[in-house]
Amino acid sequence: MTQDETFLRRSGMTRRQFNLMFSGAVAGSVVLPTLVKPAYAQPTQFNEAPMLAERVAAGELPPVAERLPPNPVVVTPTNEIGTYGGRMFGAGRAPETANDLQIGQVAGLFRYSNDLNEIYPELAEGYQFNDDFTECTITLRPGIKWSDGEPFTVDDIVFYFEDWQYDSDLLPVPSATLMAGGELFSLEKLDDHTIKFGFAVPHPAFSIIHFSGGPSEPFRPAHYLRQFHPKYNPDAAAEATAAGFNSWQTRFTNRANSAGGSFHNGASNIDMPVLSPWIPTSVDSQRQQYERNPYFFKVDTEGNQLPYVDYMTVEYASNAEVMNLKAVSGELSVAGMDIQLSNFPIIRRGEETGNYKTKLVYSERGSDVCLAFNQIHPDPVLSKLFTDVRFRQAMSLGINRTEINELVFLGQGTIRQATVNESASFFEPRWAEHYVAYDPDAANALLDEIGLSERNADGVRLREDGVPLTFQLEFLPHEGPKTEVCELVVKHWQALGIQVQAAARERSYLIERLDAQQQDATAWHADRLLERPAYAYGLIGKMGPGGDSIVRYGKLWQDWFNSGGERGTEPPQEAKDLRAAYVAWQETEFGSDAYMAAAKQVYDLTTETLWVIGTVGQSPQPVIVRNDMGNVFRDGDETRFWWGAANWFWHTLSPEQWYIKA
Amino acid sequence: MGRYIIQRIVLTIPTIFAISIVSFVIIQLPPGDFLTAYITTLESGGQVVDQAQIDALRNQYGLGEPVHIQYLKWISRTLVGDFGYSFQWQRPVSELIGERMLMTIILSVASLLLVWAISLPIGIYSAVKQYSPGDYFFTFISFIGLGIPNFLLALVLMWWAYSYLGMSVGGLFSQQYADAPWSLARVLDLLAHLWIPAIVLAVGGIAGLIRIMRANLLDELPRLYVTTARAKGMKEGRLVLKYPVRVALNPFVSTIGWTLPGLVSGSIIVSVVLNLPTTGPMLLTALQSQDMYLAGAILLLLSVLTVIGTLISDILLAWLDPRIRFN
Numbered sequence: 011m012t013q014d015e016t017f018l019r020r021s022g023m024t025r026r027q028f029n030l031m032f033s034g035a036v037a038g039s040v041v042l043p044t045l046v047k048p049a050y051a052q053p054t055q056f057n058e059a060p061m062l063a064e065r066v067a068a069g070e071l072p073p074v075a076e077r078l079p080p081n082p083v084v085v086t087p088t089n090e091i092g093t094y095g096g097r098m099f100g101a102g103r104a105p106e107t108a109n110d111l112q113i114g115q116v117a118g119l120f121r122y123s124n125d126l127n128e129i130y131p132e133l134a135e136g137y138q139f140n141d142d143f144t145e146c147t148i149t150l151r152p153g154i155k156w157s158d159g160e161p162f163t164v165d166d167i168v169f170y171f172e173d174w175q176y177d178s179d180l181l182p183v184p185s186a187t188l189m190a191g192g193e194l195f196s197l198e199k200l201d202d203h204t205i206k207f208g209f210a211v212p213h214p215a216f217s218i219i220h221f222s223g224g225p226s227e228p229f230r231p232a233h234y235l236r237q238f239h240p241k242y243n244p245d246a247a248a249e250a251t252a253a254g255f256n257s258w259q260t261r262f263t264n265r266a267n268s269a270g271g272s273f274h275n276g277a278s279n280i281d282m283p284v285l286s287p288w289i290p291t292s293v294d295s296q297r298q299q300y301e302r303n304p305y306f307f308k309v310d311t312e313g314n315q316l317p318y319v320d321y322m323t324v325e326y327a328s329n330a331e332v333m334n335l336k337a338v339s340g341e342l343s344v345a346g347m348d349i350q351l352s353n354f355p356i357i358r359r360g361e362e363t364g365n366y367k368t369k370l371v372y373s374e375r376g377s378d379v380c381l382a383f384n385q386i387h388p389d390p391v392l393s394k395l396f397t398d399v400r401f402r403q404a405m406s407l408g409i410n411r412t413e414i415n416e417l418v419f420l421g422q423g424t425i426r427q428a429t430v431n432e433s434a435s436f437f438e439p440r441w442a443e444h445y446v447a448y449d450p451d452a453a454n455a456l457l458d459e460i461g462l463s464e465r466n467a468d469g470v471r472l473r474e475d476g477v478p479l480t481f482q483l484e485f486l487p488h489e490g491p492k493t494e495v496c497e498l499v500v501k502h503w504q505a506l507g508i509q510v511q512a513a514a515r516e517r518s519y520l521i522e523r524l525d526a527q528q529q530d531a532t533a534w535h536a537d538r539l540l541e542r543p544a545y546a547y548g549l550i551g552k553m554g555p556g557g558d559s560i561v562r563y564g565k566l567w568q569d570w571f572n573s574g575g576e577r578g579t580e581p582p583q584e585a586k587d588l589r590a591a592y593v594a595w596q597e598t599e600f601g602s603d604a605y606m607a608a609a610k611q612v613y614d615l616t617t618e619t620l621w622v623i624g625t626v627g628q629s630p631q632p633v634i635v636r637n638d639m640g641n642v643f644r645d646g647d648e649t650r651f652w653w654g655a656a657n658w659f660w661h662t663l664s665p666e667q668w669y670i671k672a
Numbered sequence: 673m674g675r676y677i678i679q680r681i682v683l684t685i686p687t688i689f690a691i692s693i694v695s696f697v698i699i700q701l702p703p704g705d706f707l708t709a710y711i712t713t714l715e716s717g718g719q720v721v722d723q724a725q726i727d728a729l730r731n732q733y734g735l736g737e738p739v740h741i742q743y744l745k746w747i748s749r750t751l752v753g754d755f756g757y758s759f760q761w762q763r764p765v766s767e768l769i770g771e772r773m774l775m776t777i778i779l780s781v782a783s784l785l786l787v788w789a790i791s792l793p794i795g796i797y798s799a800v801k802q803y804s805p806g807d808y809f810f811t812f813i814s815f816i817g818l819g820i821p822n823f824l825l826a827l828v829l830m831w832w833a834y835s836y837l838g839m840s841v842g843g844l845f846s847q848q849y850a851d852a853p854w855s856l857a858r859v860l861d862l863l864a865h866l867w868i869p870a871i872v873l874a875v876g877g878i879a880g881l882i883r884i885m886r887a888n889l890l891d892e893l894p895r896l897y898v899t900t901a902r903a904k905g906m907k908e909g910r911l912v913l914k915y916p917v918r919v920a921l922n923p924f925v926s927t928i929g930w931t932l933p934g935l936v937s938g939s940i941i942v943s944v945v946l947n948l949p950t951t952g953p954m955l956l957t958a959l960q961s962q963d964m965y966l967a968g969a970i971l972l973l974l975s976v977l978t979v980i981g982t983l984i985s986d987i988l989l990a991w992l993d994p995r996i997r998f999n
Contacts, residue, residue: 099847104957105761106710182728254754254764259732264762278762292851295761295771296843296949299851325843325850328957331827332842332947339834341847518704518962 052084053313059094061320062304071304072159074315079153082315083132083308085667088641091310092318092669098343098639100324101333102298105278110347111324112298114660117285117307118226119148119218124662125433126540126655129219133162133229133285133307137219143212143599146219150203155305156283160233163202169232171197173239174266180259186550187217215596220546230266231283238262287317287666297325308666318641318669337634340364343670344642346371346633347659351491354420354632366636369643370422371653373631376539377428377624378419379495380552381405381483382563383531385621386579391473392481392530395460397582402620404456406445408506409499411625418494419629428536428553428624429613430544431652435601436609441617446624453506462507471507480509481530484523486560487514489535495625496533524562534560536622540655545600545609549592553616555585563621588615640669677987684979691975692750696743699964699971705735706759706962733759746968756965760958765969769951775844776950782866783873784931788924791878795885799893800912802886810882817879826872826945833868842947844869869946873939884923892916925988932981933974 058066058074065071102109119134137148154162174180175188188194191211198206207216218228236242238250238261250261267279280290285307288300300322308316327333327348334353337345338360349357357368383396383405395401411425426442457463457471462479464472471479483500487493496512503510510531515523523529536552538544548554555571556564567585569578581589595608616622631653635642642663643651655662707726730736734745749756755765794814798807833839843850849861892898893916901911940952947953951970958967 104961106961180732182731255757256734257732260757264757267762293763295763295768295954297850323847323850327842328944328947328953331945335830335834336842339838516702518702518708521708522703 052081053309053311055313056082056309057312057314058304059302059315059318059320061095062302062315065304077155077159077305078309078315079151079155079307081151081153083151085308085310085316085664087310087667088644088664090640091312091314092640092667093672094314094318094669095320096670097321097323098319098665098668098670099341100322100344101327101336101342101348102324103327103330103333103348105295105326108347108659109324110342110344110660111300111322111665113347113658114663114665115286115288115300115322116227116661117287119150119228120226122542122655122658122662124652124655125431126542126652127433127435139214139216139599143209143214143597145206145208146213146216147200147204147206148218150205151307152203154285154307156231156233156285157289157303157305158231158234158283159305160231160283161202162229162285164199164205165202166229166232167205168197168199169235170228170230171195173232173236173241174230174262180262187547190216212597214599215546217546220542220600234281234283235262235266238265288322295326297323299323306666310667317666337366338364340366340636342634343636343639344634344660344668346631346653349632349634351420351630351632357632357634364634364636365638366634368632368634369651370630371633371651372628373490374431374537374540374652374655375627375629376431376536376553377426377622377627378423378490378535378629379485379492379499379533379625380428380536380561381499381531381533381623381625382557382561382621384527384529385556385564386527386566387530388528391475391477395462395473395479396531398460399618399620400456400460402623403445404453404460404506405503406620406623407447407449407453407456409502409623409625410448411446412448413502414495414498415626417498418491419626422630423626424628426624426627427617427620428622428627429539429617430553430609431540431628433652434541434544434609436541436606436613438610438613441613442624444617445620450505457506465507469507470509478509479507482511482513483531483533484513484515484520484529485533486517486520488517490629492533492535499533499625520560524560524565527565532560532563536561536624536627537654540652542600545595545605548612549589549596553622554592555581555588557622561622584615584619588612588619591615638671640671641667673990676990680983680986684983687979688972688976691979692747692972693743695971695975696746696964696968697739699959699962699967700739700742702962704962705730706964707733707735708962710759710961746965750969750972755969758958758963758966760961760963760966765966768954768966769969769973772949772951772954775948776952778862779844779866779869779873779948779950780931783870783877786870786874787877787881790874791881792885794878795882796889796912796917798882798886799889802890807886811886814879814882817875818883820875822872822876822939823941823945825875826868826942829868829872830946839865844949869942869948872942872946881924885920888920888923889916892919922989922993925992926985928988929978929981929983929985932977932984 056074056078062071062074066073071077098111100109100111102112118132120137121130121132122128123130131151133151133154135149135151137146139146150162150164156162171188175184176194184194190209190213193210195216196208198208200206207218209216218226238246238258240246240258243249246261247258250258253261255261255264265279265282267282278293280293284290284303287303287306287308289303290298291301292299302317302320306316310316325336327336330348330350333345333348334350334357336342337349338353338357340360340363354368361367383402384393385397387393387396406427415421415423415425424442425446427444427446429441430437432439432442461474462471464476466472466478468478473479483496483503485492485496493512493514496514500510500512520529520532524532534552538547538551539553544551544553550558552558552561556562556568562568564581564585566579567581570580571578571589591608591611595605595612598605598608633653652662653659707730710726734742737745746756753766755769757763758765758768761768794810798810801807830842844862844865845858846861846865849858852858889912893912895916898911898916901915902908940956942948943950943952944956955967955970957963958970
């Protein structure tokens with residue numbers, strides 16, 4: 011991979027080994043990993059893009075050596091040293107959704123290998139837990155500057171937490187991802203480049219280290235955003251109203267490039283300084299434009315400041331067909347997120363005229379379409395059925411996954427249950443194989459056994475109250491071939507004598523049904539199942555107790571857990587066990603023996619309960635790379651590339667070192 | 673006449689007011705709101721959002737209030753020209769609509785002119801030469817034109833233009849001119865792209881207007897005043913254009929009222945298919961994501977334009993055709 015940058019910490023290394031490595035560096039109270047093994051000599055001479063050299067000559071910018079940190083991140087280009095210049099083109103579907111170019115370029119505290127097993131330093135130089143994992147100290151790389159030239163310091167992290175995420179005026183309910191043992195992380199600024207996080211319980215699964223569920227940016231430019239916060243600017247509220255906002259809060263989140271408290275992919279505010287390789291320069295209702303960040307903190311092995319490419323344009327396409335046609339006609343430098351597998355033949359045929367190459371990469375989704383039955387169904391008869399594990403086993407056995415794989419995924423997907431990726435260090439094949447074999451006889455036998463043996467004249471099984479067994483499989487027809495798979499699953503289940511319909515729902519309507527726990531069965535995808543995200547986020551993810559998103563099969567259990575038993579419905583023992591297993595797992599150190607044992611416990615439970623039934627996972631995804639793009643994939647590299655590893659998409663391919671060939 | 677015009681203008685105010693209430697209520701009818709829909713969108717970007725957090729945000733954005741309070745707040749701000757912020761785009765609504773207005777008007781005017789330029793002469797020809805081979809030919813063509821769903825035509829033309837003409841598809845400009853300042857080259861580039869949407873948008877209209885023109889003219893041609901003029905030795909061509917055609921034009925004038933809102937909404941589905949930078953697709957996504965300020969502003973704009981358009985055609989009709997009474 012490209013991040014042959016000095017490595018910080020290999021996966022699977024125990025704390026003891028880790029401390030041994032650094033025992034020579036112990037000095038003072040805080041022990042921090044320093045650079046371990048520079049893979050390449052640190053360049054001493056730095057070069058810059060011609061467009062920046064011009065601005066330096068004109069006196070608009072300080073020289074490159076002053077813009078870079080004294081110890082910049084050195085990136086080894088994927089294939090060769092690139093050349094400066096040019097513009098990359100990408101397309102996106104809507105302002106608030108992620109797109110190829112924009113999500114690929116976000117700078118985070120750490121960086122990950124494509125399977126997410128290895129962590130590399132980026133904005134942060136290193137991290138260190140204390141002995142009982144109740145504290146974690148993160149050191150930032152000194153001398154990094156925001157795109158306006160202001161220094162990036164611990165203050166920007168403190169501001170992000172204290173004045174935004176923890177500020178009850180802005181976010182009355184802080185995110186569960188910022189808690190350990192039910193309490194928010196504490197923060198302590200040690201100096202400008204060192205910050206200490208504290209946890210109420212041992213928390214080696216600290217999300218900021220293992221985080222990989224999207225752009226990991228626990229920081230914002232405090233020097234810019236303070237003017238919008240009443241704590242620093244008493245007139246903030248009046249100014250917000252004058253500017254046409256509902257409240258100072260909505261103005262603050264808007265100026266912080268956010269909507270609803272989270273990252274807004276439309277980069278609606280071009281005035282906010284960034285740390286990423288490109289700065290948004292204009293945003294309108296048709297496209298986003300970006301220009302290189304003169305203060306970007308990375309260089310290549312010859313000391314050339316990155317990125318190589320000067321400009322980026324992301325155009326919105328109002329529908330997927332236009333997007334695919336744009337890619338096929340060679341208008342996009344890279345495309346992947348909205349390229350449909352069903353168009354694969356057309357995409358291959360267009361390679362020559364469109365001047366691009368296609369590569370099949372694989373989704374990290376444990377199951378591209380997974381199914382879950384409502385465990386607290388308002389209808390007591392259905393509820394009794396859905397909570398019977400034999401029913402779920404029968405439903406799993408009744409699915410002809412080979413047919414789904416052949417018809418929908420060109421035979422290139424993997425037939426498996428929704429469980430953790432096999433690249434996980436603790437993976438056991440039985441989790442993926444549990445009840446995946448197509449066996450309608452066994453399924454029928456199980457259904458007969460649980461009291462569904464009576465059938466009506468049409469061959470439909472009768473429930474215990476004599477009514478034909480009817481329910482709906484509800485799904486959102488988005489993000490992958492949900493419709494196609496659900497229709498096949500429904501056909502397979504109908505063959506078992508169950509009157510089931512596939513029902514594509516409108517987004518808000520289905521969410522309202524899930525919130526009220528009124529759905530029958532739902533279908534969605536099971537993602538974040540590579541090892542680290544599964545560890546750091548599993549408890550609140552799709553495979554956690556009660557599920558998540560569209561496969562939230564036990565919302566009332568979650569209410570019960572979250573309210574300490576005051577609200578919701580008391581979950582069954584298995585759900586309590588699963589929750590306890592996750593909590594215990596998150597208290598063990600990544601890669602330790604205890605960790606392996608705890609992980610097995612978690613996945614044994616998710617496997618046995620079969621609350622989430624998998625169909626086909628790790629599906630192929632065609633991505634298009636135009637022939638004039640250099641350094642995107644390593645030439646001749648045939649290793650399986652995990653597409654959107656926990657939703658980072660192009661990120662692990664380091665777009666800052668892509669270049670445009672002459 | 674003056675009294676009539678004032679009367680009509682006064683009547684538009686309560687109409688627009690009523691429409692604004694109806695459209696606001698309709699936007700609120702689907703279950704959930706923007707934030708509900710937003711959660712799953714964020715999920716696809718890999719972010720973890722808590723339901724509780726969303727509930728709390730609902731109050732911050734004023735979405736937790738009763739509908740009539742939300743309406744009053746919205747309408748009182750709208751009256752002073754503040755359309756609020758779009759949830760989806762996180763930008764002021766007036767800016768968003770403004771950006772797309774020019775292209776929408778260019779496109780709609782182009783297709784309207786195309787419709788008139790083609791359908792009027794053909795309609796006249798078909799009526800004058802009724803049951804001639806030419807009439808059958810145009811009738812056949814226009815029925816096909818009416819029958820083809822225009823989004824399908826859009827898809828076919830787009831694919832054809834890509835595979836045989838090597839044109840960049842979707843949108844009104846090539847990549848290099850997309851953001852360039854206006855220049856002759858950019859105008860030519862626009863024209864090179866404009867013909868597909870203009871044709872697609874025009875086809876249905878052309879076919880319809882040919883039929884209307886033909887039928888109206890056929891009603892007028894056997895009238896006595898035509899016979900009289902012919903008996904007086906008036907040349908046939910001049911006669912047809914001077915008398916029956918003018919009368920047959922009435923329906924064109926009364927449809928002007930519908931073309932004004934059409935300028936804004938474009939033809940939504942066609943615009944989505946062709947990825948046109950017009951307000952139509954923006955309205956569609958705003959409705960889908962329940963971005964109520966954006967959707968509300970566009971709907972309000974549409975209804976105001978409909979009302980004004982109707983007003984204009986009423987006044988034009990009254991002026992053109994004295995037979996129309998003022999009460």
